[in-house]
Amino acid sequence: MSGMAPGADQAIPPAETAEVELYHPHSWLTKYVFSQDAKVIGIQYSLTAIAIGMVALVLSWLMRLQLGFPGTFSFIDANTYYQFITMHGMIMVVYLLTALFLGGFGNYLIPLMVGARDMVFPYVNMLSYWIYLLAVLVLVASFFVPGGPTGAGWTLYPPQAILSGTPGQEWGIILMLLSLALFIIGFTMGGLNYAVTVLQARARGMTLMRMPLTVWGIFTATVMALLAFPALFVGAVMMLFDRLLGTSFFMPTLVEMGQQLRYGGGSPILFQHLFWFFGHPEVYIVALPAFGIVSDLISTHARRNIFGYRMMVWAIVIIGALSFVVWAHHMYVSGMHPYFGFFFATTTLIIAIPTAIKVYNWVLTLWRGNIHLTLPMLFALAFIVTFVNGGLTGLFLGNVVVDVPLSDTMFVVAHFHMVMGVAPILVIFGGIYHWYPKITGRMMNEAMGQFHFWVTFLGAYAIFFPMHYLGLLGIPRRYHELGEMSFVPASAHDLNAFISIVALVVGFAQLVFLFNLAWSLRHGRLAGGNPWNATTLEWQTPETPPGHGNWGKELPVVYRWAYDYSVPGAEQDYLPQNHPGPARGTAGTAA
Amino acid sequence: MIVTLLFMLVLAAVAGWWLLKHGLGSRPWLETDPAGPLPGPEPSLLPEAKLGLGVFLTVAAALLAMLVSSYLMRMDMEDWRPLPWPRLLWFNTGVLVLSSVALHGAVAAARREEMAGLRRGLLAGGAGAAVFLVGQLLAWRQLSAAGYRLSTNPADAFFYLVTAVHGLHVLGGLVALGRTVARLPDGRVTQRLRLSVELCATYWHFLLLAWLVLFALLAFSPSFLWLYEICTAPLR
Numbered sequence: 001m002s003g004m005a006p007g008a009d010q011a012i013p014p015a016e017t018a019e020v021e022l023y024h025p026h027s028w029l030t031k032y033v034f035s036q037d038a039k040v041i042g043i044q045y046s047l048t049a050i051a052i053g054m055v056a057l058v059l060s061w062l063m064r065l066q067l068g069f070p071g072t073f074s075f076i077d078a079n080t081y082y083q084f085i086t087m088h089g090m091i092m093v094v095y096l097l098t099a100l101f102l103g104g105f106g107n108y109l110i111p112l113m114v115g116a117r118d119m120v121f122p123y124v125n126m127l128s129y130w131i132y133l134l135a136v137l138v139l140v141a142s143f144f145v146p147g148g149p150t151g152a153g154w155t156l157y158p159p160q161a162i163l164s165g166t167p168g169q170e171w172g173i174i175l176m177l178l179s180l181a182l183f184i185i186g187f188t189m190g191g192l193n194y195a196v197t198v199l200q201a202r203a204r205g206m207t208l209m210r211m212p213l214t215v216w217g218i219f220t221a222t223v224m225a226l227l228a229f230p231a232l233f234v235g236a237v238m239m240l241f242d243r244l245l246g247t248s249f250f251m252p253t254l255v256e257m258g259q260q261l262r263y264g265g266g267s268p269i270l271f272q273h274l275f276w277f278f279g280h281p282e283v284y285i286v287a288l289p290a291f292g293i294v295s296d297l298i299s300t301h302a303r304r305n306i307f308g309y310r311m312m313v314w315a316i317v318i319i320g321a322l323s324f325v326v327w328a329h330h331m332y333v334s335g336m337h338p339y340f341g342f343f344f345a346t347t348t349l350i351i352a353i354p355t356a357i358k359v360y361n362w363v364l365t366l367w368r369g370n371i372h373l374t375l376p377m378l379f380a381l382a383f384i385v386t387f388v389n390g391g392l393t394g395l396f397l398g399n400v401v402v403d404v405p406l407s408d409t410m411f412v413v414a415h416f417h418m419v420m421g422v423a424p425i426l427v428i429f430g431g432i433y434h435w436y437p438k439i440t441g442r443m444m445n446e447a448m449g450q451f452h453f454w455v456t457f458l459g460a461y462a463i464f465f466p467m468h469y470l471g472l473l474g475i476p477r478r479y480h481e482l483g484e485m486s487f488v489p490a491s492a493h494d495l496n497a498f499i500s501i502v503a504l505v506v507g508f509a510q511l512v513f514l515f516n517l518a519w520s521l522r523h524g525r526l527a528g529g530n531p532w533n534a535t536t537l538e539w540q541t542p543e544t545p546p547g548h549g550n551w552g553k554e555l556p557v558v559y560r561w562a563y564d565y566s567v568p569g570a571e572q573d574y575l576p577q578n579h580p581g582p583a584r585g586t587a588g589t590a591a
Numbered sequence: 592m593i594v595t596l597l598f599m600l601v602l603a604a605v606a607g608w609w610l611l612k613h614g615l616g617s618r619p620w621l622e623t624d625p626a627g628p629l630p631g632p633e634p635s636l637l638p639e640a641k642l643g644l645g646v647f648l649t650v651a652a653a654l655l656a657m658l659v660s661s662y663l664m665r666m667d668m669e670d671w672r673p674l675p676w677p678r679l680l681w682f683n684t685g686v687l688v689l690s691s692v693a694l695h696g697a698v699a700a701a702r703r704e705e706m707a708g709l710r711r712g713l714l715a716g717g718a719g720a721a722v723f724l725v726g727q728l729l730a731w732r733q734l735s736a737a738g739y740r741l742s743t744n745p746a747d748a749f750f751y752l753v754t755a756v757h758g759l760h761v762l763g764g765l766v767a768l769g770r771t772v773a774r775l776p777d778g779r780v781t782q783r784l785r786l787s788v789e790l791c792a793t794y795w796h797f798l799l800l801a802w803l804v805l806f807a808l809l810a811f812s813p814s815f816l817w818l819y820e821i822c823t824a825p826l827r
Contacts, residue, residue, distance in 0.1 A: 120639045188650055196643045208610070209619045223606075226646065227599065230654035234661065241752065246742035249661075249749075265745045270664055273592055274657060309619065317610065321603050325596065561619035 024548070034130075036122035037548060038193075041129050042107030043439065048129075049100040050514075052136050056091035057507050059084045068500025070481045079167040081480035082151030086168075087143075089154030090176070093282065094183060095136055097424055101289040102187070102225065103132060105431060106194045106218045108439070112538035113215050115203025115556045115578075117549045119193040128193070131186030138179040145171035152176075153478070155279070158250035158271050159263070162243045174243060177236040184229045184236075194222040203537070205558030209313065210577070212536045212562040213306065216313055217292020220320045221285045228281035228324070235274035242266070272334055276327040283420050284323040288316055290427035291358055294380045296562070297430050298362055300534045301377035302369030303573055305563035308361045315354035322351050332400050333407045341400045348398035352391070359388055370566070370573075374532070375449040379430030382457045383423050390419025393468065408478070411471025414464045422460045429456070429513070436517075437531045441544050442524030448516040452509050459506035466495050535576050536562050593823070594663060598656040602649065644790050648797050651760065655801055658756065659808060662749050663819065666812060673813045674746050677733045683726035684806055690719025691799040694792040701788045704780040709788065713775070716795060717768045720761050727758050753805055757798070764794050 025031040035041060063084045066076045076084075107125070111118050119125045142149040150168035152161035160166050162173055198211070198219045211219075238249040242263070250271045251263035299306040306312060328336060328344040362384055371377065393415040397403045406412060429452070436444050471477075474487055482488055530539040542552040556578040564575040637645075665671065697712025731751065734740075739747045771787040812819075 121643060188647075191650075192643050192646050195646050196639055200637075200639050200642055207617070207619070208613050209615065209617045210622075226650050227602070227653045230650060231595075231657045234654060234657040238661070238752065241741070241748065247748035247752075248742070248745055249665075249752075262742070265670055267665055267668065270661055273664070274661065277592065277595065277657070305620065310616075313615065317607075317615075321607075324599050324603075560622070563620070 034126060036118075036126045038107045038111050038119045038122070038125060039439075039546065039550075041125055042104050042109075044129050045099055045103030045107060045132065046105075048133055048136060049096050049104060052091055052140070053096040053100075054510075054514075055140070056088045056096060057510060059088040059091075061504060061507055063088065064500040064503040066480060068497040076480075078480045079151060080148070082153070082478075083149050083167050083172070085478070086151050086154055086156075086176075087139075087149050091139070092421065093154065093286070094180070095139065097286045097420075097428075098187070098225070098282070099132060099183075100428055101286060101424070102194065102218060102222055103129070103190055105214075105289060105293065106222065107190070108435070109214060109538060110194055110197050110218060111201070112438075112541065112546060112550060113212050113536055114198060114201065114206055115537050115551070115558060116197055116201035117551060117555070120196050120201050121193050124189045125193045128186050128190035131182055131189065135179045135182035135186060138175050138182060142168065142172045142175035142179070145175065147171055150176045155272075155275055156239070157275075158239060158242065158266075158268050159252065159254060162239065162251075163254070163256065174240065177240045177243075180236045181233060181240075184233045187225060187229060191222045191226045194218065195226065203556050203558055206537075206577075209310070210558060210561045212292070213295040213309070213312055213316070214289070214292040214536075216316050217288040217290070217295075220316050221288040224281045224288070224320050224323065225285045228278045228285065230278075231274045232278035235271055235278070238274075239271065269331075269334060272331050273327070276330045277324075279330060280327040281320075281323045284319055286420055286424050288320060290383065290424040291316060293427050293431045294383050295358075295362065295365075296534075296536065297376045297380040297427075297434055298365050299563050299565065300434075300532050301372045301374050301380070302366050303372070303565045304365055304369035305565050306361065307364040307367075308357070309561065309563060311357055312361055315357045318354045319351060322347060322354070326351060329398055329403070332403045345398055345400055349395065352395060355391060359384065359391075374433075375444070375446065375453060376430040376434035376532075378450075378453050378457075379426045379433065382453070383426045383430065386418055386426060386457075386460070387423040389465075390415055390417075390423060394419055406471060408476055409471035409473075410467045410475045410477050413477050414467035414471060417464050417467075422464065426457070426460075429453075432517075434532065435538075436520070437527030437544075438538055438541075439545055440521055440524070441527055442520050443527045443531060444520045444524060445516050448512055448519075452513045452516065455509035455512075456506055459502050459509065462502045463499050463506065466499060470495060533572070533574050535560075535564055535574050537577050540576050540578055592660045592664070595653075595656045595660040598653065638786060640786060640790060641793075644793060648794070651797070652801070654756070655805070658753055659804070662753070662808060663812075665745055665749065666816070667819070667823070672744055672746055674734065674739045674744070674750060675737075676750070676810045677730045679726055679730045679733065680806060680810060683723050683730065684802065686719050686726060687723045687799050687802055690716045690723065691792075691795045693719060694788075694795045697788050698792045701780055701785045706775075706778065706780065709780065710775055713768065713772050713788065713791075716791075717765060717772065720765055720768070720795070724758055724761055724765075727754055730754075750809055753809060757802055757805060760801075761798055764791065764798060767791055767794065 025035065025037070030036075032040060035044075062073075062076060063081065065073055066081055107119070110116075139149075147168050147170035150156070150161065150166070150172035152166050152168070152173060156173070156176070162169060166173075168176075198215060202211070238247075241247040242249055242251050246262055248263045248266035250268050251261075251266040252268065253264040254261045295306050295312060326344055326347045328340060329348045332341060332344075393411070397406060397412065397415055433444055433449060436442075470492055473489075473492060475482065475492060482493070527544070529541065529544045532539070537556055537558070538546070540556060541547075541550055558577045559580050560575060560577055562577055564570075564577075564579075566573045567575055666673075693712050693715035695712075697709050697716060700706075700708030700712055731754070734747070734750070739750075741748055741751050767787075768791050771784070771791055774781075774784050774787065777784070
């Protein structure tokens, strides 16, 4: 490699790691429960995230039942509806998507993909999971406390979040803030591991620019999360102080039922700044791992090297950096100086450039590729379509004058569900279908997978595409019942009922997916070590599923980048990263 | 949020420089020459623990940057009434400086493999930090005795919050230092012990720097309000 500093080889780690350096479990308990093995921790993270995600799924059903058939279900009133909204949003964004991408995929894939034996701080990694689990349990506990969970909306805006009249004002909001603080502490422990492992524990020959894009996506998202979550932490702690100790960080002088409250002098806008300084990078914390994973899925299943690898890496890094200077576009309706609005609209639109580069590169990778319509590929293709759709409406909403009238309508619900709800979840499914054979040694059932894909993809469109039209009509979001509104035609109510029925169907399709996960564990077709003929290191492990320490006796040595598919002159249509020959373009014998 | 943005800008500059230095411009698809020299990961002689601490300190610094930003935003509002900060803070600051110096001495002693000097440095550093914490608690008592409580005024609440966050970090540092001191009776300066001492010292210097920034903010920011106003004048 040109440009290498002299003496670089001094820093190359030895090919063999001494046995003593690796942590060894001694009992069933330390092997499967209090495990320090990143693979087990990754599976623990994933299963916990999926479990709490099922709670959020049920909550979305309840919301849709109310919206589609208002007044039919006596157990849903305005208060419970707000509680469902709040918990659904918070669980999906933080406890499912963030935890699953970084804690689940990150833990399982980073060490395997960079050729390490494990994360660099295994003990801290284990703590990370258990604190995450504690955060989830505290969150679930809020369903069972007097007053129920908080109904302040997932943004938890003060002052209403801690005023009486908002459901969950007694205990729900306290547990919510506590749970978020715990989550952030747990994530920081995990994040330290993911970042340092990528920086320090790569195998010999694995330069930064030879890393698969999955690792780039997860790594960049981790760095962003480490910097963005402190804002939420500060906000959560300050609001806890306001609620419990009577401070007034966010609470202005208030009169409630004719009586002046003890609060005074706080600034609600301050919370919005802190929240969205976390909240907007959070969108990309979820999106960047999805970008990375989808790049690898497309390249592998189209048997073609990723188009514009360098540009893809640069785009990931640039999106990560830019996403820190767009947060106030969530606050246009809170009012701001016109110069600020101009600044944030501009930065928001600029993000479209690196994002568009990525979309073009995915499409160009597919162009004249040998496309295998496997389950991971189907989900990857569906992701591209959905992401483009959601991204384009984002361009609308990024402009102040368009955002202000649309901000409180279903248009925004449709936009963010498309771009950061459905799109990343499609990638999660694709990723699970792709890596399941490595994790368990068996393929997932194809027929059930096809059913799951088509119902989920078409169903998600049937749910969220019409919502754009509802939004343009002016149907407000956050209303538990529309009631009599002259501008709402009868067809809008019919559409709402239709969306609700589809939502129930799509939800049930997810149960098929869960059944498939369990069923294939015993009955799936045996996969072998590398069923997709993929190049990246995780498919080259000596055992499947990978054993403790991942690599047997010797660590892998990396000779090439992650995308040598269909290399001219090579014997197979792919060359694994640890495959020494032949040089590209030379017709010769593959060893 | 200007302070936070400046902080992020510095981080982005460092990260960008680092990435450029580590071959972000290379063309990996052309690099497949099995006969050539084997490119390793880029040289980085930092132990993992040091890098881990560095990442953690960056996160802690981000946390403080958010606090400082919140403080400045709130201070900018018309009804801001700063509190009279206790003179005791000068003493506490001095103690924290001494504590940091002591740990610096401990690192030097560890490099020279001087067991006695190492022990003296660690204990003096730990004692200094403990005295600092007690001093902070006393400052809290003085303030609340004078009627400046957590819930009286946003300025007071910020004072307690900021000092509490910093104090908790010092407390965490004392735990780490305690674990290092527990390794002392081995009687030999091992590689591992030296690393622990260095990590503690780095953490102490960071906390000292953070405290100096916070102290300047809590105690002297009202006198520099005009500077802040000039900087943000075009946006008013």
